[in-house]
Amino acid sequence: MNILIIGGSGGIGQALIQHFHAVHPDATIYATYHSTVPDSTARPVTTSATKVHWYQVDITQEADIAALASALPPLSLLINAAGLLHHPEQGPEKSITAFDPQFFADNVNTNTLSTLLLAKHFMPHLKASPRSHFIAFSARIGSIEDNKVGGWISYRCAKAALNMALKTISIEWRFKLPHCCVLAFHPGTTDTALSAPFQKNVPAGKLFSPAYVAECLAQRIDDTGPEDSGQFFSYDGKVIPW
Ligand SMILES: NC(=O)c1ccc[n+]([C@@H]2O[C@H](COP(=O)([O-])OP(=O)(O)OC[C@H]3O[C@@H](n4cnc5c(N)ncnc54)[C@H](OP(=O)(O)O)[C@@H]3O)[C@@H](O)[C@H]2O)c1
Numbered sequence: 001m002n003i004l005i006i007g008g009s010g011g012i013g014q015a016l017i018q019h020f021h022a023v024h025p026d027a028t029i030y031a032t033y034h035s036t037v038p039d040s041t042a043r044p045v046t047t048s049a050t051k052v053h054w055y056q057v058d059i060t061q062e063a064d065i066a067a068l069a070s071a072l073p074p075l076s077l078l079i080n081a082a083g084l085l086h087h088p089e090q091g092p093e094k095s096i097t098a099f100d101p102q103f104f105a106d107n108v109n110t111n112t113l114s115t116l117l118l119a120k121h122f123m124p125h126l127k128a129s130p131r132s133h134f135i136a137f138s139a140r141i142g143s144i145e146d147n148k149v150g151g152w153i154s155y156r157c158a159k160a161a162l163n164m165a166l167k168t169i170s171i172e173w174r175f176k177l178p179h180c181c182v183l184a185f186h187p188g189t190t191d192t193a194l195s196a197p198f199q200k201n202v203p204a205g206k207l208f209s210p211a212y213v214a215e216c217l218a219q220r221i222d223d224t225g226p227e228d229s230g231q232f233f234s235y236d237g238k239v240i241p242w
Helices: 011-023 062-071 101-127 153-176 210-223
Strands: 002-006 028-033 052-056 077-080 132-137 180-186 231-234
Touching: 002 011, 002 101, 011 028, 011 210, 062 101, 077 101, 101 132, 101 153, 132 153, 132 210, 153 180, 180 210
Parallel strands: 002 028, 002 077, 028 052, 077 132, 132 180, 180 231
Antiparallel strands: none
16 A cells, blocks of 8 residues: 655654554655654654655645655555645635735645645556545634625635635546545644644644644545545544535
């Protein structure tokens, strides 16, 4: 079993690697990082002996994704757990008056473009496996129907566009990759660097550990197949409206 975790250096990505490494010890895990160089003392061991192989990839660059694709074998599971909500110097917008074109472009490139490029370049890898999942971390905030409070416009738009991309890919692959399940996944508010500045008002019991989220996603993978392709799942197994 070959697994690729994009954003393996992130809070949730690390937990996914640890989870799959523990549950599928015979799997070969490929993982990517961008600026956070994996530390073998703090993260799962990164040598080939433990079958976790790291690659440095900028997921906003097609050449990087194409090079990664040409290096990897068929995959039964590809998870895009990379994402962007804020820069150190720039947070999500509280009002349209704070809208910044470059911040918007950064959000779209990281949260949307990456999954489109992964689908384009890894379609043959997923096709070559008898059963496969292609999953991207979205966010409930990307649901148009669920939008009751506004704000965070760049991230919200980027995740909404990601959702449309996944739905569209799932329709194309229904015939071309009939054994592949394409899913959008909402992890809930999870205790990582991405959510750290915004955890103050999270209700008690609603800030999840990355390990819990990894377990939730693994359960969704076990419970779903091609017939579920094109769905947007929450961590608790409920379907979120697009
Ligand atoms: N945490 C939450 O509460 C929450 C809620 C809803 C949805 N999500 C979604 O869940 C996913 C995982 O989030 P997280 O909380 O684990 O975030 P995180 O800890 O901040 O990790 C973000 C990951 O994205 C990678 N990344 C960012 N820009 C990249 C680029 N240009 N090229 C390659 N990799 C890049 C980072 O790599 P480096 O560190 O190596 O640069 C890191 O691995 C994201 O899609 C996020 O939107 C999270």
